Amino acid sequence: MSTEPPPLRSELLRQVFGTFATGVTVVTARDSAGAGHGLTANSFTSVSLDPPLVLWCIGDRSDAFELFMTSPSYVVNILPAGDEARALRFAGKGDQQVAGDESRAAPSGAPVLGGTLAWLDCAVRxxxxxxxxxxxxxxxxACGLDESAGDGLTYFRSRFGRAAAPLPVSG
Ligand SMILES: Cc1cc2nc3c(=O)[nH]c(=O)nc-3n(C[C@H](O)[C@H](O)[C@H](O)COP(=O)(O)O)c2cc1C
Incomplete structure (x- = not known):
């Protein structure tokens, strides 16, 4: 006689998912009126080098859901260590606008934030x-890298942390 596994508890599942350490990004897009918006996301994943493909996942209850369901492009901004405040700001409930003086336009027009490790301009497929x-x-x-940028912002067990840039190879 087979025994049914116990039903998955969502709180347990949330904790299990949280043991997978990730980087932290702010994904940005521009609305039809030209205003920039951003959302903190750690579901970003690189998928393929040839062709160059990436993905991230948006919750269907997010205030930014309609924007990202209709925008033809988005920019993934990869946050540096110490950037918790910006991560929390773009994780705030409600629409999080990107101010004009904190960004510039990627080739697609979506906002590239200043002071990041790297950015990727992406066309939704x-x-x-x-x-x-x-x-x-x-x-x-399109994409860009700040060669001088140091450590990365991480997220692990619901806490922000730091991924150290590798030490230079000695000898
Ligand atoms: C570190 C971190 C990572 C997150 N990653 C995602 C994500 O990958 N996808 C997503 O839809 N929301 C993610 N969120 C939640 C959103 O940033 C935001 O808090 C949520 O959508 C609630 O705000 P809203 O309803 O106004 O959009 C993350 C939040 C934090 C703090």
Whole structure:
């Protein structure tokens, strides 16, 4: 006689998901009126080098959901260590606008934030409904790197942390 596994507790599942350490990004897009908006996301994943593909997932209850369901492009801004305040600001409930003086336009027009480790300008290829999220698969059309930037912001067990830049190889 087979025994049914116990039902998954969502709180347990949330904690299990949280043991996977990630970086932290702010994903930005511009609305039809030209205003920039951003959302903190740690679901960003690089998918393919050739063709260059990435994805991230947006919750279907997010205030930014309609924007990202309609915008043809988005920019992934990868946050540096010590940038918790900006991560929390763009994780705040309600619409989080990107001010004109804190960004410049990527080739697609979506906002590139200043003071990040790197950014990727992305053209949306597929929107895949996956439970209470939608996977936004996109092609990278441009990207940039701050060579002088140091450590990365991390997220692990609901806490921000730091991923140290590798030490230079000695000898
Ligand atoms: C570190 C961190 C990572 C997050 N990652 C995601 C994500 O990948 N996708 C997502 O939809 N929301 C993510 N969120 C939640 C959103 O940033 C935001 O808090 C949430 O959408 C609630 O605000 P809203 O309803 O006004 O959009 C994350 C929040 C934090 C603090």
């Amino acid at each position: 597929e929107r895949i409904v996956a439970g209470d999220h939608v996977i936004l698969l996109a092609e990278v059309t």
